[in-house]
Amino acid sequence: MHLSVWLISAAVVLGLVIFDFYAHVRTPHAPTFKESAIWSAVYIALAIIFGIVFLIVVGPEHGGEFFAGYITEKSLSVDNLFVFLLIMTSFRVPRENQQKVLLVGVALALVMRTAFILLGAAALNAWSWVFYLFGAILLWTAWKQVKPETEHEDKVPGGAVVALFKKVVPTVDEYNSDRLTVKKNGKRFLTPMFLVMVAIGFTDLLFALDSIPAIYGLTQEPYVVFMANALALLGLRQLYFLIGGLLDRLVYLAQGLGVILAFIGFKLIFHAMHVNELSFINGGKHIEWAPEIGIATSLTVIIGTLAVVTVASLWKTRRDAERGILDSDGRPDLPEPDRADEPAVAAADAAVAEKPGGSSQAHES
Structure with a gap:
């Protein structure tokens, strides 16, 4: 993709982040359901319009790759909302200040993921074995998604980083509106708002390690990777407030994402076989019998899996509610x-x- 296209796209994305800040986040407030729904629809509509125009201009192959990448990244971002909710709860962030935390998290994620995208593109162009590495990362991530919940660590991502940060930098425990620092007795201290942003930023870095290999399994075009990530992230703040109450109902989301990530992981490994240059695998020759999975198949698997996950999750929560296992909000109804x-x-x-x-x-x- 031409440099001018990159620069224009980056300027538009930056402009949307700045607009989001001045229009919604600058004055701390808890957004209403209506506000969150409208702006979530706006950002999804922007992604769809971009995808259609992109498909018309560059052709169905890259257009299909964008939609597959966008849906995958959007799905992963929904899963990430669980972790954001955990972080917000752990730091007891006032609801009216959560918008600012999330927007800063989006900005940090855009910067870090852009760096990962460029590094990933350079690595894939220089060394074909990186496809094997990305595939292995996704298969391991898929396993972590589907293994029993009791095996997951119940810790806030970035907690160790924040704890170390607090040891070397003066901090206070109370919030001061949405300020990042506060002055006491002539000395400057960091507030919990700054610390929760550190936790969110570190978490976004961990998410990038999974999401970038996932989308590179669908396309090797860095521009498509960047735009799919950017447009998926831009509506994340609104999505958090819109579906926060529905997250508990998507009980099979982790398993669904595990299936998608495993599928993309195998797709990457099959592609690696076709461009194989490792001497200890097939004598360094390409493995032609490995299947090549097209973008149409990828889209079908991704959309189909998400549809099954949604229907199965809603069916289970409804059945459990009827049996008295869940309350009316879809949460466990314990005595x-x-x-x-x-x-x-x-x-x-x-x-x-x-x-x-x-x-x-x-x-x-």
Whole structure:
């Protein structure tokens, strides 16, 4: 893609980030459902319009690659919202300040992913074995997605980095609106707003290690990779507030993403076989029998998997709600221990009260 196209596209993306800041984030407030829905639809519409124009200008192959890449990145970003929610909860970020945190996270992700995109393109052009590496990364990521939840680490990504940061830099524990620093007794301190942005930025870096190989499994055109990532990320802030309450209902999302990532991982490995130059694999010769998976097949698998995941998740949450396993919001409906044990506790208290001095002992306990 010509340099001028890159520069114009980068300027438009930067302009959208700046617009987002001044139009919605500069004044701290908690967005309404209507506001989030409208702007989510706007950013999705922008991606669709870009994809259609791109398809007409460059042809169906790269156009199809863009849509496959965009859908994959958007799906991965929905999964990332779970982690963002965990971070926001861990840092107790006030709802009206969460927009700023997310927008800064989007900006950091765009910068870091652009660097990864350019490095990935250079690596793929220089060494064909990188396709094997990217494929292995995706297969490992797919396994992490589908393994039982009990095996996942229940930690905030970037927590160790933030803990180290707090040891070397003066910080305070209370928020001061959306300010990043505060001055106390003539000394400057960092607020939790700054620390949560560090956590979000580090998390975006980890996400890039998965998402960039995933989209390079669908296209080797860096411009398509950049635009699919940028347009998927730009609506992430609005998507967070729009579907935050629905995330608990997508119970099979992790498994669905695992299937998609595994599919792309195998696709990358098959492509690596076709351009194989490693001497210890088939004597350094290309492996022609390996299947080449076209973009139409990729789109079908990605969209089909997401459709099955959505239908199956909604069916399960509805069935569990009918059986009383979930409440009306789609969350686990667990009995309250105190109320469940009330008869036993009352009986024990009565037995103690019957003994001499029992009432006093009961009060002391």
